[in-house]
Amino acid sequence: MLFILISIFCGIMILIHSGQNRFNWFVCSMLLLASNITIIDSPQIQSHRFFILCFWLSAIYHQEYKSTRFPILLPLVVYIVGLFCIGWHDKDLTVFYRVWKPLAFLLDSYFILLLAFWGTKNVKTNSRPIVYVLFVTTIYGIFTYIIKANPVYAVTNPESYFSYFQKYCFGDRIRISSTWSHPIAYGLICSIFATLQLSHLKTMREKALLSLLVINILICGSRTALASLIMMLSCYVLFRYKLRKTFTLALRIIPLAVAIYLFVPSIQSKVDQLVDTVMGVSSVEGSSLDMRQMQTAAVLMIYSSSPVWGHGPDYVQEQLRPDKKLMNLYTTQGYTLFGFESYAYIILIERGMVGVVLELLLMLTIIVYGVRNKKLYPAESANILSIMSGFMFFALSTGALDTWKFTMLFIGLFMRRIYEREISDHHSCL
Secondary structure (H helix, E strand, O other): OHHHHHHHHHHHHHHHOOHHHHHHHHHHHHHHOOOOOEEEOOOOEEHHHHHHHHHHHHHHHOOOOOOOOOOOHHHHHHHHHHHHHHHHOOOOOOHHHHHHHHHHHHHHOOHHHHHHHHHOOOOOOOOHHHHHHHHHHHHHHHHHHHHOOOHHHHHHOHHHHHHHHHHHHEOOOEOOOOOOOOHHHHHHHHHHHHHHHOOOOOOHHHHHHHHHHHHHHHHOOOHHHHHHHHHHHHHHHHHHOOHHHHHHHHHHHHHHHHHHHHHOHHHHHHHHHHHHHHHOOOOOOOOOHHHHHHHHHHHHHHHOOOOOOOOOOOHHHHHHOOOHHHHHHHHHOOOOOOOOOOHHHHHHHHHHHHHHHHHHHHHHHHHHHHHHOOOOOHHHHHHHHHHHHHHHHHHHHHOOOOOHHHHHHHHHHHHHHHHHHHHHHHHHHO
């Protein structure tokens, strides 16, 4: 109840503020309060979704949607219509949930693009409150790694902490999630903030924050998060700087990276595990190419029974996984499902080919938008492309998990910055 009341208080503060203060409350609340704090059971409103709804109400109240032109509105409208059509084809749901489930997914994902575009005018991503909260989050993450326990999670989720979280995070392989809901998702969130921090490395405090973020990525226990970080940093440097400067920077970084790999055993272990996973070595804990092939065969078999519209929203989580009889039947037929560790698997099963086309349409639209603006607005485009590429790799590798919100928030924010600079450049030419 205490954490629910804190979540409601934070939501109210998001609602009543605007501009930088609202953005600070939103980002800090999302970082400090895990998304699995449930405020309403049915329909399910958890803390992060509650914060998003409060942000929406605030943006609408202040009429921030006026006098703006969202740059990828048509593809977003097509995606929205298609997703609601997919939900409506699920005859196992009531009329309310045929509408609610697509809407809930959109609230947690692509609607945040539009929300951020409207509601982040002239905001800074490295304001003092956000930086301080990131320090708290990352230091607490290291603290949980040292004591091999997560006291905050134990308080907020006592019924599942010892049966699942304690075994999963602090068993044979230590994973830390700090104040986040899942260690792998936490790794990508740290990767996003580490990428954003590249633009703010003037002071020792800013450099220390980047170091803490990277340390948390290394101890979150996810090779996918580490690979996403490498991809995001590479994309940022590639798209942000000219070729000569990129080459010079690479010559400085590569020897340092090689030295760290050779002389820091923990980092060497992580990199070796990452390479082994890519090569499909089965002795490595977690995912491998062999496991992917078995999962893919099982997913295609399930997909084939409803290839156009899929089996409906949340089919995997709410119908397939709880149905032990059906899962056992697939196992006896020689199929291995594992954990559906790819967003592509979820789309194929739940949304079918229509969902695949819609997802490709919107993701490619965002990428094309970033590439198209690279020449005039390299800093903003580099952030859009790096965050999007890292998220896509992460989602396809291990599932999107709880990473949509910050991904779409910052992509929408940098879209807004490009829009503001376009307006400014237009006025300066008049």
